[in-house]
Structures are given as structure tokens and as C-alpha cells.
Amino acid sequence: MTVKPVFETPYERAGVITPGLPILPHGTERHPIPGGGSRAVPIYRGDEISVLDFQGLQPGEMVFFTPDGKSDPGRLGASSHGRPDGVLSVLDNGSVSGRRVASALDRAGFKLGDAQCIKIFADGSRAGEMATFHADSDGLLIVAAPGGPMDPGTQAPPTDLILYIRRADPGIAKGGHMPPDPLADPIHDINIQPGQAKSYHVQKGQFIQVLDVQGRECSDFQAFSLRSLDKGLDREIDPTTTRSLMGSLYPQPGIFAKYWNVDQEPLVEIVQDTCGRHDTFGLACTARYYEDLGYPGHVNCSDNMNRDLEQYGIRPRAGWPAINFFFNTMLDETNALGMDDPWSRPGDYVLLRALTDLVCVSTACPCDVDEANGWNPTDIQVRTYSETNSFSRSVGYRKSAEAPLEHTKETGFHNCFAKHTRDFVEYNGYWLPNSFPSVGTIGEYWACREKAAIMDLSPLRKYEVTGPDAEELIQYCVTRNVKKLAVGQLVYTAICYEHGGMIDDGTLFRMGENSFRWIGGNDTSGLWIREQAEKLGLNAWVRNSTDQLHNVAVQGPLSRDILKEIIWTAPANPTLEELGMFRFTPARLNDFDGTAVVVGRAGYSGELGYEIFCHPKDAEEVFDTIWTVGEPMGLKPLGLAALDMIRIEAGLIFAGSEFDDQTDPFEAGIGFTVPLKSKNDDFIGRAALEERKAHPHRKMVGLELEGGRVASPGDCVRIGKAQVGEVTSAVKSPILGKNIALARVDVTHAEPGTDIEVGQLDGLQKRLKAKVVPYPHFDPTKERVKGNYA
Known part of the structure; x- marks a missing residue:
């Protein structure tokens, strides 16, 4: 085993770096194996096989079958390690990847129970360690990343392995030029070359997948009601009607996902969208567009659509309004329409469902004179699927620009909250409840303030930091003094870049002498900690446990009374009633034999x-147990809309609002997380933060606004004509009966009592009178957080 760099490198040409288009060496394939999952891949004689343990400490198992069905590790130059118990456990755990591998084995007639396995990374591995083998025979390779559900009190999550195959014959490698596998058995499977348009029939309920094969390629889409066409009427998707009815510039998966015609008949809805960045309903490219640029006669999508739609008696248009999938257009501050390279990656797609019988047309845009297709027109794949298929709604999510696509997930608590609402919104790769109509956002708010509320916080990112150098690593990465943190204690802290700008805020749990759990708002912070461990050569591992730890918060004056009825702790740990502020404990539901949980x-x-x-598998039991005790006491579910009201009143910050990578903790109002005097050790950003604290420019303040108008995030804060800050968050406070806001303003105007104005429209024509006030606006001494005792 040797440590090698990851195969992929960001695409770069003439000083332009595009990490969204990672480049693999010619003839090399990449196959992720999910933690607790498996993969089956055909192998050919001479292929080089490499397995990467990206996060470290993840054991792997491999089984190689020759074409005659024999299992022979020697064909890969390896020795047998006996029965493949790890592979068998993965195939039996009900995972999607396990079912696919089992199906592949059944089709081939291979028997896994009689096979011999190759164990890799069995003795522990560093992050980035790689095992490499060479095949001297054709065959079928099974690779598994064994691992079961992680107990919330432990720190051994199953993590991903990555399989790379460098083909001896590069011509058979599945590269970016091949579309990914269909989502199901397709009805239509149409490849559209650039400069072409293709039409196709779709029946009500069927699905349409428009797929960007190479990435950075636009595809114009239009759909016509077949019922209207039979009457001699052209009734296609209409941009103005769609925008007006959806209240959105561009529909997205979820509640506001439909496209309508001028008769207000819904034609299609978006089910899945892996790109999330499309057009502003402009026209498909036209002859005039190219003529005005000096390219008369240039092939264009509108003329292509006219020719293909002629067979249906659809009248031609000089320019077709269309859904311009993957076309990255935008409006600037003067409302001028502009464009840039598309955001789509190889294999990105949009999946739609037909809401009536349709005639559809799709194009592969031929534009090669600007950024519309990244200067390089390529092909589009269109597939349609039967209405008998079931596809979950999802929005593409990536942990970083280079990371593989992930579909929107449901948390372990999703079904529990779905009993009370259908209003879910996408948040950091998960569907979270936004509101509960039977209670109402104000009702949810008052439940939390007066009794108790339960909310789903599972999308918070969890990373297990373990190893002999774990404390040294964390002490260097976070602003707090970790050496003062006792086992069983948690602390709120910030993570910063070298220039002092914030990466994330979150809570750090000290699980043991050399083990921590980081819980933050985004993956960037966890990936950053892992990067520092590798850069410093520390003996520490940073592994993602987000999918192994889901969590609800029970908040409100009665939260202790509810939970003390159901939480059991061992004699060596504090009871729920004894649990102090910023402390946590391993616990169980009800008694010694109950389901394992961690309570903080x-x-x-x-x-x-x-x-x-x-663990997500136990989430419904946890929710139901809490709900059974809590509902008679007034416990209500709480969604994101009510949570935003509550946290603004309490002066709690939110990423993208109160802080970003240009904002330091002092400017974000959490300077208390940077103990420069009591923390003597160096940490990332220390020098910059010392300078910023000594010479502050901006400060977080509270505002009270006169009248009934609520400010909006981003509104300018002015003294006279000069802008001196901006509103970061605002709400009409139910408990205070005031319009309040958080704002970041120049320190010269940050004193409480300062009269300022919040500007709207252009910031000058409309002003909201306001006054700088201390914050938090609500319970500034935190008496309610302390409860009856700390």
C-alpha cells in the first residue's frame, strides 16, 4: 500500500481554473463506493485497479470473479483473506448499492458465499492511502466499504472508498463522452448533437430527463399541450404566466415547480434538478442574434425547432421562448441581461414530469461565439420514462466545487414531521419543514417561547476528529481554547481563514481525551480541518458522520420537564435534570436497554x-417517544420560518447573513469566541484577528425600526446620504411587539441611541427610521436559557 495523490486534477487552461470539471487521466474511470455500500465493475486483463481511502480508517473488501465464475484473488496478484463477510454484510443491509451488486451477481450466476476475499486497509489507514492491484484476467470485481450503523456515543462512521480503474485499453474506458446510466428503463433515449433539435411525444405522468453529457452545454426545451394542438391551437410553456403563478423567476423542485401555458394549464413540473442554475426565460438562440454579431447564416435553435415542429402544424417563430436548461443568464443591477459559462457539470440533468399529454422539443445549442456553451458546443441526451416509476424530489448538492453530486436527502425524522406538514424546503442538501399550517408560524413561535417545540436539525454537519494529535489539530483550527474543554463538555466556537474571515460557526464536543465531534453548518469547515491535518502531518483523522447522526432540538421552558421523563443515563453520567449548560451525555430512551442517544x-x-x-434508523422511535410525552404538555413542531424569527430575537447569527468569509467573529457579533488573552497557542487567523480587534471597522448592532414596515436582509443603513452599513436579518418580533433587525455598521455609528435610516428601493427614495439598540433584543442576560438553574 502506498500513499498517492487523488487522480483528479482541476481543468486549467490559459490561467482559467475550473474545479467543477475535474480531469482524469486518459482511460481512467472513477467509481465511488459509499460507506456501508458496494460496487460491481467489469475488469479486463491488464487493467490497473486502485482503491483510495479518502478519509482514513475505512476497511475495504474485494472479491474478483473470473468469467467462469471462480473467485481467485491471485488474478489480482493478491492473497486470499477467507470468506467475504464484509461484502456479504453490505449486500444484506438493504442499501441501494448492495441491491445493485446482488442483481449483477445473479445475472452472472456467481455465488458470493463460496468466494475468497481480499482485505484492504484492515489495519487502519491514513487519509488518502491507496491500494493498487493489476488484473491478469477478465472478470467482475466487487468492492465493498463495510460498516454498520454508528452508535451516537462512538466515533467510527463508515466512510466512502473510491475505486479507480486505469484501463489497459483506454478505448473501452467510460469517460466523460458517455452519458451516465438511465434512471430506469427508458421509453425514448435520444442523443442530440449540437446544432440539432428533436421532438418527441410524452404522455401524462411520464418523466422527461434532459441530460448534459459533457457539461457546460445548453438545451432549449419547449412543450405543447397535445389537447390544444388537436384543436389547432399552439399552447406552449409561457414564461410570463409561469413566473406570475409560481412567484419565482425559475421554478425549482418542491412546491413551486410547475410550468404553465397562457391558458393557465400546467404542462410540466420539475422533479429533480442537479444543476440548479438555468436561464431567466429568454429566447432560444435566433438567426437575428448571430446576424447582429456578424455571423449571418449561423445555425440556431429557433430555426431548428421550427423545422422539427412543422410536422405538427405548429406555426414557426423567429424566436422561440423556451426553458433554456443549463443556460447561465442573469440580470445585473441595471436589469441588463448577461451571460457566463453554464454551471452544469458532466452528467447534470433536469427531470420533469408531464402533467398532461405533450409534444416536446429539445435542442443542443450550437452557439460557439460566446460563453453560452463554454465556447464548446457538445451533445445533450433526452430520455423519457414510464409513469410507473417513482423518483423522489431533489436538488443537486455538492460538498465542494470538486465533490461528486448528491441528491437531496430526507432526514431520519422526515416522516415524523411529514405527518404535520407538506411544506418542505431544500436546506444544505436535505428537505426540512418550513412551516406547519395546522399550527401556523406564529403558533410554532409561541409554543417555543411559552411551552416547547421540536425541530429537525439533522442537516448540521458532523465530523469525528480522533487520534493522538486530535487536540493539537482542533486547538489550531478553532478560535476557542480547546485545552480548557473537559470530556462531556461542548463549546460554541468559530473557524476562520488566515485573513480572519469566518469559514463556519458551530459546536465542538469533547468526546474523550483525544477525540472530538465538530458540528457545524457546512461541509467546508470539516473539509478544512481535514486539510490542516494533512498539511501539518498530524496523527489525526477527520471523518464525516453526518449521515450517521441525525438530531432534533427540543426547545422551550418545558423542554426539561418533557425530556426528563424519557431520558435514562448511567450512574457515571449526569441525569437530564443535572445536565449543565453546554454539557452533553450519552443516554438511552427510557431505561438501560433503550435506544442509544446523545443529549446535549x-x-x-x-x-x-x-x-x-x-442514528437515522432510530429517529422515528426517538421522535415518537418525545412526542408521546410532550404533546399533552403543549409540544409543537417548529419549522425554519419560525426558527428564523426566534434566532433573530435572541441575536443568534446565521451563515450568509451575519457572517461569511469576509466577516470576522468580532464583526459577526461573536467576539467572545476569540479569547486572544487566555489562549496562548497559535491558531489559524490569530494574527489577522489581533489586528482586526485592535482596529475594528464594522460592528454588529441591533436596530429598532419605527412603523410597521419590516426591513429586508441586504437593505442599506444610512446616515444622511452616506451608507454606513447593511441589515443582515430582520423580523417583526411577536414577544416584543417591535420591528427589529440585526445590522453590521461602521464603528463610528454603532453606539446605542444613534439615529439611522434603513434605505429601500435605491436606498435613497425610501427610508425607514430606526435607532441603534443593544442586542440581543430578547433576554439579553440569557436567563431563559439557564432555566431554573444553570
Whole structure:
């Protein structure tokens, strides 16, 4: 085993770096194996096989079958390690990848129970370690990353392995030029070359997948009601009607996903969208567009669509309005329409469902004179699928620009909250409840303030930091003094870049002497910690456990009374009633034999509250147990809309609002997380933060606004004509009966009592009178968080 760099490198040409288009060496394939999952891949004689343990400490197992069905590790130059128990366990755990591998084995007639396995990374591995083998025979390779559900009190999550195959014959490699496998058995499977348009019939309920094969390629799409065409009427998707009815510039998967014609008949809805960045409903490219640029006669999508739609008696247009999938257009501050390279990656797609019988047309845009297709027109694949298929709604999510695509997930608690609402929104790769109509956002708010509320916080990112150098690593990466943190204690802290700008805020749990759990708002912070471990050569591992730990928060004055009825702790650990502020404990539901959970006393509400962590498989039991006790006491579910009201009142910050990578913790209002005097050790950003604290420019303040108008995030804050800051968050506070806001302003105007104005429209024509006030606006001494005792 040797440590090698990852195969992929960002695409770069003439000083332009595009990490969204990673380049593999010619003839090399990449196959991710999910933690607790498996993969089956055909192998040919002479192929080089490499398996990467990206995060470290993840054991792997491989089985190689020759064409006659024999299992022979020697064909890969390896020795047998006996029965493939790890592979068998993965195939039996009900995972999607396991079912696919089992199906491949059944088709080939191979028997896994009689096979011999090759174990890799069995003795522990560093992040980035790689095992390499060479095949001297054709065959079928099974690779598994064994691992079961992680107990919330432990720190051994199953993590991904990555399989690379360098083909002896590069011509058979599946590169970026081949479309990915269909989502199901397709009805139509049409490849559209650039400069072409293809039409096709779709029946009500069927699905349409428009797929960008190479990436950075636009595809114009239009759909016509077949019922209207039979009457001699052209009734296609209409941009103005769609925008007006959806209240959105561009529909997205979820509630506001439909496209309509001028008769207000819904034609299609978006089910899945892996790109998330498309057009502003401009025209498909036209002859005039190219003529005005000096390219008369240039092939264009509108003329292509006219020719292909003529067979249906559809009248031609000089320019077709269309859904311009993957076309990256935008409006600037003067409302001028502009464009840039598309955001789509190889294999990105949009999946739609027909809401009536349709005639559809799709194009592969031929534009090669600007950024519309990244200067390089390529092919589009269109597939349609039967209405008998079931596809979950999802929005593409990536942990970083280079990371593989992930579909929007449902948390372990999703079904529990779905009993109370259908209003879910995408948040950081998960569907989270936004509101509960039977209670109402205000009702949810008052439940949290007066009794108790339960909310789903599972999308918070969890990373397990372990190893002999774990404390040294964390001490260097976070702003708090970790050496003062006791086992069983948690602390709120910031993570910064060298220039002092914030990467993330979050809570750090000290699980043991050399083990921590980082819980933050984004993956960037976890990946950053892992990067520092590798850069410094520290003996520490940073592994993602987000999918192994889902959590709800129970917040409000009655939260302790509810949870004390159901939380059991061992004699060596504090009881729920004894659990102090910013402490956590391993626990169980009800008694010694109950389901394992971890309970922390913390929250995001400004109220007494707790967070309960469990494995997703146990989430429904955890929720139901809490709900059974809590509902008679007034417990209500709480969504994101009410949570935003609560956290603004309590002065709690939110990424993208109160802070970003240009904002330091002092400017974000959490300077208390940077103990420059009591933390003597160096940490990332220390020098910059010392300078910023000594010479501050901006400060977070509270505002009270006169009248009934609520400010909007991003509104300018002015003294006279000069802008001196901006509003970061605002709300009409139910408990205070005031319009309040958080704002970041120049320090010269940050004193409480300063009269300022919040500008709207152009910032000058409309002003909201306001005054700088201390914050948090609500319970500034945190008495409610302390409850009856700290």
C-alpha cells in the first residue's frame, strides 16, 4: 500500500481554473463506493485497479470473479483473506448499492458465499492511502466499504472508498463522452448533437430527463399541450404566466415547480434538478442574434425547432421562448441581461414530469461565439420514462466545487414531521419543514417561547476528529481554547481563514481525551480541518458522520420537564435534570436497554433547550417517544420560518447573513469566541484577528425600526446620504411587539441611541427610521436559557 495523490486534477487552461470539471487521466474511470455500500465493475486483463481511502480508517473488501465464475484473488496478484463477510454484510443491509451488486451477481450466476476475499486497509489507514492491484484476467470485481450503523456515543462512521480503474485499453474506458446510466428503463433515449433539435411525444405522468453529457452545454426545451394542438391551437410553456403563478423567476423542485401555458394549464413540473442554475426565460438562440454579431447564416435553435415542429402544424417563430436548461443568464443591477459559462457539470440533468399529454422539443445549442456553451458546443441526451416509476424530489448538492453530486436527502425524522406538514424546503442538501399550517408560524413561535417545540436539525454537519494529535489539530483550527474543554463538555466556537474571515460557526464536543465531534453548518469547515491535518502531518483523522447522526432540538421552558421523563443515563453520567449548560451525555430512551442517544444542553432559540442525537434508523422511535410525552404538555413542531424569527430575537447569527468569509467573529457579533488573552497557542487567523480587534471597522448592532414596515436582509443603513452599513436579518418580533433587525455598521455609528435610516428601493427614495439598540433584543442576560438553574 502506498500513499498517492487523488487522480483528479482541476481543468486549467490559459490561467482559467475550473474545479467543477475535474480531469482524469486518459482511460481512467472513477467509481465511488459509499460507506456501508458496494460496487460491481467489469475488469479486463491488464487493467490497473486502485482503491483510495479518502478519509482514513475505512476497511475495504474485494472479491474478483473470473468469467467462469471462480473467485481467485491471485488474478489480482493478491492473497486470499477467507470468506467475504464484509461484502456479504453490505449486500444484506438493504442499501441501494448492495441491491445493485446482488442483481449483477445473479445475472452472472456467481455465488458470493463460496468466494475468497481480499482485505484492504484492515489495519487502519491514513487519509488518502491507496491500494493498487493489476488484473491478469477478465472478470467482475466487487468492492465493498463495510460498516454498520454508528452508535451516537462512538466515533467510527463508515466512510466512502473510491475505486479507480486505469484501463489497459483506454478505448473501452467510460469517460466523460458517455452519458451516465438511465434512471430506469427508458421509453425514448435520444442523443442530440449540437446544432440539432428533436421532438418527441410524452404522455401524462411520464418523466422527461434532459441530460448534459459533457457539461457546460445548453438545451432549449419547449412543450405543447397535445389537447390544444388537436384543436389547432399552439399552447406552449409561457414564461410570463409561469413566473406570475409560481412567484419565482425559475421554478425549482418542491412546491413551486410547475410550468404553465397562457391558458393557465400546467404542462410540466420539475422533479429533480442537479444543476440548479438555468436561464431567466429568454429566447432560444435566433438567426437575428448571430446576424447582429456578424455571423449571418449561423445555425440556431429557433430555426431548428421550427423545422422539427412543422410536422405538427405548429406555426414557426423567429424566436422561440423556451426553458433554456443549463443556460447561465442573469440580470445585473441595471436589469441588463448577461451571460457566463453554464454551471452544469458532466452528467447534470433536469427531470420533469408531464402533467398532461405533450409534444416536446429539445435542442443542443450550437452557439460557439460566446460563453453560452463554454465556447464548446457538445451533445445533450433526452430520455423519457414510464409513469410507473417513482423518483423522489431533489436538488443537486455538492460538498465542494470538486465533490461528486448528491441528491437531496430526507432526514431520519422526515416522516415524523411529514405527518404535520407538506411544506418542505431544500436546506444544505436535505428537505426540512418550513412551516406547519395546522399550527401556523406564529403558533410554532409561541409554543417555543411559552411551552416547547421540536425541530429537525439533522442537516448540521458532523465530523469525528480522533487520534493522538486530535487536540493539537482542533486547538489550531478553532478560535476557542480547546485545552480548557473537559470530556462531556461542548463549546460554541468559530473557524476562520488566515485573513480572519469566518469559514463556519458551530459546536465542538469533547468526546474523550483525544477525540472530538465538530458540528457545524457546512461541509467546508470539516473539509478544512481535514486539510490542516494533512498539511501539518498530524496523527489525526477527520471523518464525516453526518449521515450517521441525525438530531432534533427540543426547545422551550418545558423542554426539561418533557425530556426528563424519557431520558435514562448511567450512574457515571449526569441525569437530564443535572445536565449543565453546554454539557452533553450519552443516554438511552427510557431505561438501560433503550435506544442509544446523545443529549446535549444547547440550542438555537434563546430558550432552555436540548439537542438529541441518534442514528437515522432510530429517529422515528426517538421522535415518537418525545412526542408521546410532550404533546399533552403543549409540544409543537417548529419549522425554519419560525426558527428564523426566534434566532433573530435572541441575536443568534446565521451563515450568509451575519457572517461569511469576509466577516470576522468580532464583526459577526461573536467576539467572545476569540479569547486572544487566555489562549496562548497559535491558531489559524490569530494574527489577522489581533489586528482586526485592535482596529475594528464594522460592528454588529441591533436596530429598532419605527412603523410597521419590516426591513429586508441586504437593505442599506444610512446616515444622511452616506451608507454606513447593511441589515443582515430582520423580523417583526411577536414577544416584543417591535420591528427589529440585526445590522453590521461602521464603528463610528454603532453606539446605542444613534439615529439611522434603513434605505429601500435605491436606498435613497425610501427610508425607514430606526435607532441603534443593544442586542440581543430578547433576554439579553440569557436567563431563559439557564432555566431554573444553570
